[in-house]
Amino acid sequence: MTRLLVTGAAGFIGSHLVEAALAAGHEVVGVDNFDPAYDRALKERNLAAAVEHPRFRFHEADVRDRAAMTALLDAGTVVIHLAARAGVRPSFEQLTDYIDINVNGTAAVARAALDAGVSRMVFASSSSVYGESTPLPFREDAPAIAPVSPYAASKRAGELLLDALGAATGLRVAALRFFSVYGPRQRPDLALHTFCRQLAQGEPVTLFGDGSAVRDYTCVADVVRAVLAAADWTATAPAGVTAFNVCGAAPVSLRTLVTTLAGALGVTPDIRFAPLPAGDVLATAGDPARARTVLGHEPRTNFSEGVAAFVAWFEEAHAEQH
């Protein structure tokens, strides 16, 4: 059994991770401040099952509160830092919030970890760090020096900050570059969730670009297995940051996404088109080789199965609200 501190525990990925870590026998301390980026009630519902578990403790706290973080840590804890403002598009308008939470928040968590003698950390990074100029499929040794959104810049800044600290202190960090995560409890702002809502309500679906943009959709069930594998691996990892792509079984176009969703919902989609917004990249596809070789991680969920699981959750959540 390992003691894990999970920041962002009430969020989409965090709440699945908490449940998987408890099922794997770990002791879990969860932290979340119910950031107002989306509805608090959704996050409370995410945690409803976990809060009953005897090996789970939850603290409503802000990761930027270094003293609060230090109080929750001991030297044997593995820190899994997921808390962030997530999402590309709002990061232009909400620039200072993104930098404050994602960069200063990561600095505060890292400082608190070092103060407590923690030596192992997993950091939620993003495929967006690769920007538009990295050749496909993205490999972790690409320079990743041209992010195209403040969000991507904040995630790359987090990686660089942790790498510098690792070199100086011996902190061992796995930075997991998640690729378009989807599944039950997905954030309401993400494209797959928005399309599903529009299709279910019989509204037209607007695709940016010509619908051929591809994303490497990754099911949250596979993501949490990768996080737990990375947490184990930090026991023997080198100092500093090692980046890993956490990507899906195969990239999928926006059109295929919509037709798969429509099929699972049993509706016919009415598709419209609009120009690609700033900050969006045309294609993401990760090279999974490093995660496979070093972490022994392999995505298991194929896209139609994952979408079916999402739609089943969506329909149940929707039925509860009415």
Ligand SMILES: NC(=O)c1ccc[n+]([C@@H]2O[C@H](COP(=O)([O-])OP(=O)(O)OC[C@H]3O[C@@H](n4cnc5c(N)ncnc54)[C@H](O)[C@@H]3O)[C@@H](O)[C@H]2O)c1
């Ligand atoms: N979902 C994706 O497709 C995706 C892709 C790449 C990277 N990521 C990263 O994975 C992580 C989790 O993403 P998610 O989709 O679950 O998002 P989410 O918004 O559902 O979860 C993030 C959680 O962090 C919490 N939080 C925000 N600021 C905080 C603060 N100052 N103190 C404490 N808690 C705070 C929020 O309340 C939220 O519950 C994020 O770091 C995100 O950037 C997600």
